[in-house]
Amino acid sequence: MPSFVSAYRALDDGRHREEFYRMWRAAVHAGLTNEHALRTMGARGAPHVEVMRDWLLDGARRGQRVTYLVRTGGKRFEPMERALLVLGEETGTFEEALHLLAQFYQSKHRLILWIKKQMAYPMFTALCMVFIAPFPLLYFGHTAAYIGFVTTGCIAWVTSGGSFLIMMAERYGKRPPLVRARFARALATGVEAGLPLPRAIRLAAEAAADPELSAFVNARDEHQLAAGGLQETFASAPHMTADLIGALAVADRTGDFSTTLRKLAELYEDGFR
Structure with missing residues (x-):
């Protein structure tokens, strides 16, 4: 743990x-x-x-x-x-x-900073409860019991709080807007690096860290991923929205992935739904 x-x-x-x-x-x-x-x-x-x-x-x-x-x-x-x-x-x-x-990793870290910000309140509340929950013991004069409870709670929070922290991070990270942000940014990175489109799509799906999206991409072979446009390929994909489908269509037609997918990923990270 x-x-x-x-x-x-x-x-x-x-x-x-x-x-x-x-x-x-x-x-x-x-x-x-x-x-x-x-x-x-x-x-x-x-x-x-x-x-x-x-x-x-x-x-x-x-x-x-x-x-x-x-x-x-x-x-x-x-x-x-x-x-x-x-x-x-x-x-x-x-x-x-x-x-x-x-x-790529700078953007990934920026997303983690947003997740940490969202987790700050529940983690602080959990720590406060360690001191507040046993307060009746202190009120009725059981000081030693109160100190023991608080000490045990603090030790448990520090030693095993990591599981709760990781659980909360995964919970926030699985939100559809953040899945779309990771997918869009990874796809732009792969295409800009010169990877073949099917390879870039598979890497983007893996970077999105969403089982449904990964299953959707893995169910298609290289020809299916390369033959149609991005708009047609992902029209029925999970977590896709009209704004992302539109950005994929623009990027596919113009070849400009940076000012379409990257910008949209930044909007998702800033709270755009």
């Missing part, structure tokens, strides 16, 4: 990955090799990012390509990372791939 502190830190995954890719991109832009870049940025504060950096650095020292390391890195890398890093190295647009990943 995760503690409150460990769960709170786990929600910062996007921020840590954003910092990692932003630093890596700056080093590559300056002309450093991947080995020098990964070594120069130093140890990262987040354990999961440090594991990823160590894996990449050890491989770079052995002369292995990023493509090989990412494909054999297992759960160290998320699907979006694997797709963009491999594509970037194979097409000579590695710096751009790092930039897109930094943007």
Whole structure:
């Protein structure tokens, strides 16, 4: 059962990955090799990012390509990372791939900040109840019992509150507007990186973290995803609304995913329904 502190830190995954890719991109832009870049940025504060950096650095020292390391890195890398890093190295647009990943995780962290803001009140209320609920004990003179109850409650809140925190984060994250925001932003990122449309769609559905949307996409083969326009493909998809379908149609016709899907994702994150 995760503690409150460990769960709170786990929600910062996007921020840590954003910092990692932003630093890596700056080093590559300056002309450093991947080995020098990964070594120069130093140890990262987040354990999961440090594991990823160590894996990449050890491989770079052995002369292995990023493509090989990412494909054999297992759960160290998320699907979006694997797709963009491999594509970037194979097409000579590695710096751009790092930039897109930094943007992707920056947006992901911004969404987490919104979720944290929504969770602040219930978490604070739960802590207050630890002190308020046993107050009758103090009123009737059972001071020792009150202190024991409060102490036990505080310890339970700190040590096991992480489960409640994660549950609340998942609850907020499953709201349809946020599902649409993740889908739109991930789709724009994949297309801008140069991924084939079916691959970008599958990554976007996975990034949306919604079982219904993933099932809808997985039920279609590559030809079905590529043959029709985005508007027709997602007309009957779960959680889709007229505004998102319209944005997909505009992006499909103009090729401008940044000022359509990305902007709409920002509106969803700001509370647009």
